Amino acid sequence: xxxxxxxxxxxxxxxxxxxxxxxxxxxxxxxxxxxxxxxxxxxxxxxxxxxxxxxxxxxxxxxxxxxxxxxxxxxxxxxxxxxxxxxxxxxxxxxxxxxxxxxxxxxxxxxxxxxxxxxxxxxxxxxxxxxxxxxxxxxxxxxxxxxxxxxxxxxxxxxxxxxxxxxxxxxxxxxxxxxxxxxxxxxxxxxxxxxxxxxxxxxxxxxxxxxxxxxxxxxxxxxxxxxxxxxxxxxxxxxxxxxxxxxxxxxxxxxxxxxxxxxxxxxxxxxxxxxxxxxxxxxxxxxxxxxxxxxxxxxxxxxxxxxxxxxxxxxxxxxxxxxxxxxxxxxxxxxxxxxxxxxxxxxxxxxxxxxxxxxxxxxxxxxxxxxxxxxxxxxxxxxxxxxxxxxxxxxxxxxxxxxxxxxxxxxxxxxxxxxxxxxxxxxxxxxxxxxxxxxxxxxxxxxxxxxxxxxxxxxxxxxxxxxxxxxxxxxxxxxxxxxxxxxxxxxxxxxxxxxxxxxxxxxxxxxxxxxxxxxxxxxxxxxxxxxxxxxxxxxxxxxxxxxxxxxxxxxxxxxxxxxxxxxxxxxxxxxxxx
Amino acid sequence: xxxxxxxxxxxxxxxxxxxxxxxxxxxxxxxxxxxxxxxxxxxxxxxxxxxxxxxxxxxxxxxxxxxxxxxxxxxxxxxxxxxxxxxxxxxxxxxxxxxxxxxxxxxxxxxxxxxxxxxxxxxxxxxxxxxxxxxxxxxxxxxxxxxxxxxxxxxxxxxxxxxxxxxxxxxxxxxxxxxxxxxxxxxxxxxxxxxxxxxxxxxxx
Numbered sequence: 001x002x003x004x005x006x007x008x009x010x011x012x013x014x015x016x017x018x019x020x021x022x023x024x025x026x027x028x029x030x031x032x033x034x035x036x037x038x039x040x041x042x043x044x045x046x047x048x049x050x051x052x053x054x055x056x057x058x059x060x061x062x063x064x065x066x067x068x069x070x071x072x073x074x075x076x077x078x079x080x081x082x083x084x085x086x087x088x089x090x091x092x093x094x095x096x097x098x099x100x101x102x103x104x105x106x107x108x109x110x111x112x113x114x115x116x117x118x119x120x121x122x123x124x125x126x127x128x129x130x131x132x133x134x135x136x137x138x139x140x141x142x143x144x145x146x147x148x149x150x151x152x153x154x155x156x157x158x159x160x161x162x163x164x165x166x167x168x169x170x171x172x173x174x175x176x177x178x179x180x181x182x183x184x185x186x187x188x189x190x191x192x193x194x195x196x197x198x199x200x201x202x203x204x205x206x207x208x209x210x211x212x213x214x215x216x217x218x219x220x221x222x223x224x225x226x227x228x229x230x231x232x233x234x235x236x237x238x239x240x241x242x243x244x245x246x247x248x249x250x251x252x253x254x255x256x257x258x259x260x261x262x263x264x265x266x267x268x269x270x271x272x273x274x275x276x277x278x279x280x281x282x283x284x285x286x287x288x289x290x291x292x293x294x295x296x297x298x299x300x301x302x303x304x305x306x307x308x309x310x311x312x313x314x315x316x317x318x319x320x321x322x323x324x325x326x327x328x329x330x331x332x333x334x335x336x337x338x339x340x341x342x343x344x345x346x347x348x349x350x351x352x353x354x355x356x357x358x359x360x361x362x363x364x365x366x367x368x369x370x371x372x373x374x375x376x377x378x379x380x381x382x383x384x385x386x387x388x389x390x391x392x393x394x395x396x397x398x399x400x401x402x403x404x405x406x407x408x409x410x411x412x413x414x415x416x417x418x419x420x421x422x423x424x425x426x427x428x429x430x431x432x433x434x435x436x437x438x439x440x441x442x443x444x445x446x447x448x449x450x451x452x453x454x455x456x457x458x459x460x461x462x463x464x465x466x467x468x469x470x471x472x473x474x475x476x477x478x479x480x481x482x483x484x485x486x487x488x489x490x491x492x493x494x495x496x497x498x499x500x501x502x503x504x505x506x507x508x509x510x511x512x513x514x515x516x517x518x519x520x521x522x523x524x525x526x527x528x529x530x531x532x533x534x535x536x537x538x539x540x541x542x543x544x545x546x547x548x549x550x551x552x553x554x555x556x557x558x559x560x561x562x563x564x565x566x567x568x569x570x571x572x573x574x575x576x577x578x
Numbered sequence: 579x580x581x582x583x584x585x586x587x588x589x590x591x592x593x594x595x596x597x598x599x600x601x602x603x604x605x606x607x608x609x610x611x612x613x614x615x616x617x618x619x620x621x622x623x624x625x626x627x628x629x630x631x632x633x634x635x636x637x638x639x640x641x642x643x644x645x646x647x648x649x650x651x652x653x654x655x656x657x658x659x660x661x662x663x664x665x666x667x668x669x670x671x672x673x674x675x676x677x678x679x680x681x682x683x684x685x686x687x688x689x690x691x692x693x694x695x696x697x698x699x700x701x702x703x704x705x706x707x708x709x710x711x712x713x714x715x716x717x718x719x720x721x722x723x724x725x726x727x728x729x730x731x732x733x734x735x736x737x738x739x740x741x742x743x744x745x746x747x748x749x750x751x752x753x754x755x756x757x758x759x760x761x762x763x764x765x766x767x768x769x770x771x772x773x774x775x776x777x778x779x780x781x782x783x
Binding site: 405441473 | 593594611612613614615616617618619620621623636641643645646648649652
């Protein structure tokens, strides 16, 4: 059973043949819990140098220093300083115990008598054969390296996102995320329901049916077209739509065997009924239909649709155009954040050893210290360390109040000042623009005000005129949001950390537009309360009574077009010049 | 409650001198030793009564860090009173008050009333600014001076009420009550360069 076994492997990877029960390494039960994580001990093993013997087919040997580089991006095999080769981690398929038969026989023929512990490094192109001097070392190395390979594989595999949700489901601490996801799906269903009503269709789950149909089509490509497989597949699907799936799958399966075009037409017709207004008659290809439908979906729906299969992943990927975006998306879907945030902020790719302990103007150090030690209750010295380095490395930005709150938030999650500094160094650049935001004169904050004023005029005009009536500028409200990237919600309004983390997930994926979207969403939440309210009550809402649990709820309504923001940016700078 | 007058007041001064603490102590009677830095501004409101006139004070408590100065004009425009705060244990913060006075005289409402507050008087032992010097300066610019402590509460009510009194006095002298106007005029936020230029030419620090 193809799908079944796929899902199983995502969990059964825990009980890989390389699992160990040594005191230095997590035992199997911990391993399940830490499903997609490399522990500190493992990292140590991977990053330290190992001296392995490398064999050629003819039995020739050479000693290599083997280690992963700091970003775990590549594995280096070094003969001496002048002579080294590396393999990208993503090209490695697996590490296996033992030599190949061919090499074993060569070694036996050469009457090679030393006791060695051989293993194979299998890459996409070839197999390298290596050995080490103790069994213990081999076990540990293979366990750690394979875990890494598995993680890297998951990140780039078609099933990554699905596996991610499965992992979440195992882990009840992520209940919140799951709930959010379920809400999205539920909302999507309501939307679909409206459409069905509009077009006079009553069949429940028609859309899911078609979606699942596509899953079947893709996943059964490697499969024989036998009836039993189809029924087994159906059993895996959502109980509520089983009957419908069954009907359709069987029907479609038989159609597929006889006439592929017919089945396409069938799907096309259903989509035409559902999305008639979006389609035109000339579209023959289902893919084209889908591409068009994707245009009407918000980012979150895209995320949920992406997990269906690689077809949708590809479509979404194409839609997002920028290659990097896809990588970001996939990474964002994978806990733990400790890894994914680093990855998204590109920190993983640009990891140079970043020194701490910089020299900075004593006045500035004092300024930082005063802020950190008066307001932060914990981790003060780490925050200071990070901020001093950040300001020393970016004298044009300097220290801006608000940075300390962001740093506190990041340290709380990542616990390592070097890494937090690395992330911040990425975040100050585009597409996050935090540097421009914090710079003297707040150039990016002014731009945000300009962009938001325009968007509010478009989407919530009454709110904007209310602000004008009570005579407040937008910057009063949004400056703290922006300058602390919403982290002051935690320190000053006791918002749940999880909420701010999901804001950050989104911020890291989307960059600047995410901040604009959250601002719009917050303004929308304020709408009913503040319209007609006094100056004090209006500001009180924004400083004391934001309903945090609803922030992500209506976010999809405020999807902003990047090109619109770009246009506004151009306009803003033009106006500035005049 | 009927309100006869509504005054906009702004607190200005260097970072960490205790602007937020003073305002919080005055309006809410609270003091937080670990007060976070203000990003941009807080808004607080208090109703008081002076000589049978009920007054609503709209207090804009601004951020003190130098770079937030670029946003300050948003807050002191149309303000009728300014509370200029310095930290008696920090010389620099007093010179910052002087530079604020210069800026307000140039940029703010002509009738704006000043009150200078020497905060953190609970740390009298670490005093760096002689009281006489501060009082003399206040006199010179026609402002009142108060020694305050947000921690103990000393002088807090007095300095805010003094602002209200000064504004009332100015009104009665000029004859026409100043209404808090609700002009729609868009605010032009000053460029940072201008601020820097002014600071340099002023030579106040």
